[in-house]
Amino acid sequence: MRVLETTESTRSRMSRQRSRDTGVEMALRRALHASGFRYRVHRRPLKGVRREADIVFGPAKVAVFVDGCFWHGCPEHATWPKRNSAFWREKIEKNRARDRNTDARLQEAGWASVRVWEHESAIEAAVRVAAIVEARRPGRPPRGPELRNPASSNEI
Numbered sequence: 001m002r003v004l005e006t007t008e009s010t011r012s013r014m015s016r017q018r019s020r021d022t023g024v025e026m027a028l029r030r031a032l033h034a035s036g037f038r039y040r041v042h043r044r045p046l047k048g049v050r051r052e053a054d055i056v057f058g059p060a061k062v063a064v065f066v067d068g069c070f071w072h073g074c075p076e077h078a079t080w081p082k083r084n085s086a087f088w089r090e091k092i093e094k095n096r097a098r099d100r101n102t103d104a105r106l107q108e109a110g111w112a113s114v115r116v117w118e119h120e121s122a123i124e125a126a127v128r129v130a131a132i133v134e135a136r137r138p139g140r141p142p143r144g145p146e147l148r149n150p151a152s153s154n155e156i
Helices: 009-016 023-033 085-108 121-135
Strands: 040-044 055-056 062-069 112-115
Touching: 023 055, 023 062, 023 121, 040 062, 055 121, 062 121, 085 112, 112 121
Parallel strands: 062 112
Antiparallel strands: 040 055, 055 062
């Protein structure tokens, strides 16, 4: 295994990066839940495929992935580190390729894959996800209430 040159502060910062239950993911889940949607979290939508979605709507066959701008190479916010740049460019490009492969495999199996960037508004993302789930729900009437912002709710 190749040893990378790195500083202790960088090593410490990178080791604290969360891979699940990030702030954006939690805000998206709260918005969807407050609007009456129920889902599974951190599940593999397809058996035999080692890819885990952040939010899964099984009956509607919708898998939601909340992607970090750095790790998944956001077209608006991706940054390329100067230190170990070849390593990071290769890693991020592999992440992008795996994301495309995951989306293609899900589509082949009849699933909709929804990508949410960490910089997106959780409410706007929830509206987008809700519309896709509603459109794909088998034999269920659309929900009545509008998607609510749980932060503005007076309920506890």
